[in-house]
Amino acid sequence: MSKKVIVVGFGFMGQTHARNIANHPDLELAAIVDAIDPKIAMKKSAGNFATNTLGEDIISKVPYYKELTEAIAEVKPDAVVVATPTMLHYKFAKIVLEAGCNLFLEKPICLDPNLCDELVALAESKHLVFMAGHCVRFQxxxxxxxxxxxxxxxxxxxxxxxxxxxxxxxxxxxxxxxxxxxxxxxxxxxxxxxxxxxxxxxxxxxxxxxxxxxxxxxxxxxxxxxxxxxxxxxxxxxxxxxxxxxxxxxxxxxxxxxxxxxxxxxxxxxxxxxxxxxxxxxxxVDCYEAEMAAFAQYLEKGEMPLECSGKDATATIRICTRFFNNKG
Ligand SMILES: NC(=O)c1ccc[n+]([C@@H]2O[C@H](COP(=O)([O-])OP(=O)(O)OC[C@H]3O[C@@H](n4cnc5c(N)ncnc54)[C@H](O)[C@@H]3O)[C@@H](O)[C@H]2O)c1
Missing domain, CATH: 3.30.360.10 (Dihydrodipicolinate Reductase; domain 2)
Structure with missing residues (x-):
C-alpha cells in the first residue's frame, strides 16, 4: 500500500518534492500545507535552476491546509516532507516527529547543531525515519x-x-x-x-x-x-x-x-x-527524484537511511559551524 506523504512549504523545493511524490508508485501526495494557497504559491515559485513540478489540475485535487497540525490530525500521514524556509525547519520537524510521522527535512536541517541532535534523538526514540534533503549525494x-x-x-x-x-x-x-x-x-x-x-x-x-x-x-x-x-x-x-x-x-x-x-x-x-x-x-539522473525514491525505500523498510540520515546531516552542520568559530 502506498505511503501517505504531506508536503509542508509548497515553494520551489516543496513543489519539486510534491511532483516526485505524486509520480512515485509507492507514495501518495496526501496533502499540501502552506501559508498561502498552493495555486498562488505555484505562480510565485522560481528557484536558481529548473526542476519539474506538477500541473495545476493535479494540485487542485490535493487537500490543502494552512496548519500542519490540522493536516496531520485529519490525513494521518506516514511521512511529512518539510520544505519551508530554514528558520521554520526545527519547529515543523518537531511537530512531525512528536506526531509519530517519518520525516524528510530539507537542508540545512537546522542551523544549531544542538537542535539537530534533539531531532535525531527524538526520531531514534520513536523509531522513525529521518532523512535530510542532501540532494547532491544523489547526483x-x-x-x-x-x-x-x-x-x-x-x-x-x-x-x-x-x-x-x-x-x-x-x-x-x-x-x-x-x-x-x-x-x-x-x-x-x-x-x-x-x-x-x-x-x-x-x-x-x-x-x-x-x-x-x-x-x-x-x-x-x-x-x-x-x-x-x-x-x-x-x-x-x-x-x-x-x-x-x-x-x-x-x-x-x-x-x-x-x-x-x-x-x-x-x-x-x-x-x-x-x-x-x-x-x-x-x-x-534527476537527483530530487532519486532522493525521494530512496526515502520511499527507507519508509517501506522502516529503516533509518544509511546516507543522508538526520544524524549524518548533523555532522555536516557541525562542519559549517566551524566556519564561524575559525579565526583564520
Ligand atoms: N536541496 C536543494 O537543492 C535546495 C534548493 C533550494 C532550497 N532548498 C531549501 O529548501 C527550503 C525552502 O526553500 P525554497 O527555495 O523552496 O523557498 P520558497 O520561498 O520557494 O518556499 C517556501 C515555502 O514555504 C511556505 N511557508 C512559509 N512560511 C510557512 C508557514 N509558517 N507554514 C507553511 N508554509 C510556509 C511559503 O509560502 C513558500 O511557499 C530552504 O530550507 C532551502 O534551504 C534546498
Missing part, C-alpha cells in the same frame, strides 16, 4: 567520484576544489529580509552541499581554515574554506550569493587524484591522464 557526478575514491581507480585523492555561486535568491520567501537573514547565508545554504559531499567522501577534516578577506568583506554571503586531512587530501569549498539576483547558478569542481584529474562544470566532465583528456558521459 551522478558525486556517485562517479565516490566510486573513484572508494576503488582508488586513479590512486589516492590529493586535492578537491568545489565552487558554487548564484545570484542572491530573489524568489518566494527569500525576498523577506527575515527569512534571508535567518537562512544561514552562503555557508549553510550553498557551501553546505559540497561540505556534505566532501565529508561523505573523507570524513571530518583535521583542520579547517577560512579565508578572512572574503568573510570580512562579504560576511555570510561568500565563503572560502580550506580543509586539511592529516592522512588525506586537501579540500577547498568556495560558495557565495552575489548581486544581482539575476546571476545564473554556477557550480564546478576539480578532483585531483595521484594519477588523474577530473574537471566538472555546468557543461560537462573531463578526465585528464598523462595519455590525454577525454569527456566523461554519465547517465542522466
Amino acid at each position: 551522478k557526478e558525486f556517485q562517479y567520484i565516490k566510486e573513484l575514491v572508494e576503488k582508488q581507480t586513479y590512486g589516492k585523492p590529493v586535492y578537491f576544489h568545489y565552487s558554487r555561486y548564484c545570484g542572491v535568491p530573489g524568489w518566494g520567501c527569500w525576498t523577506d529580509p527575515e527569512v534571508s537573514a535567518k537562512s544561514g547565508g552562503a555557508m549553510y545554504d550553498m557551501a553546505i552541499h559540497d561540505t556534505d559531499c566532501a565529508r561523505a567522501l573523507f570524513g571530518n577534516p583535521d583542520e579547517i581554515s577560512v579565508m578572512p578577506y572574503l568573510r570580512d568583506r562579504f560576511g555570510l554571503m561568500v565563503v572560502d574554506t580550506c580543509w586539511k586531512y592529516n592522512n588525506g587530501p586537501i579540500v577547498r569549498v568556495e560558495a557565495g550569493f552575489l548581486a544581482p539576483h539575476t546571476m545564473p547558478f554556477h557550480k564546478e569542481f576539480t578532483a585531483i587524484f595521484e594519477k588523474a584529474t577530473i574537471n566538472c562544470d555546468m557543461r560537462g566532465m573531463t578526465l585528464s591522464t598523462p595519455e590525454g583528456v577525454k569527456p566523461i558521459e554519465l547517465l542522466e
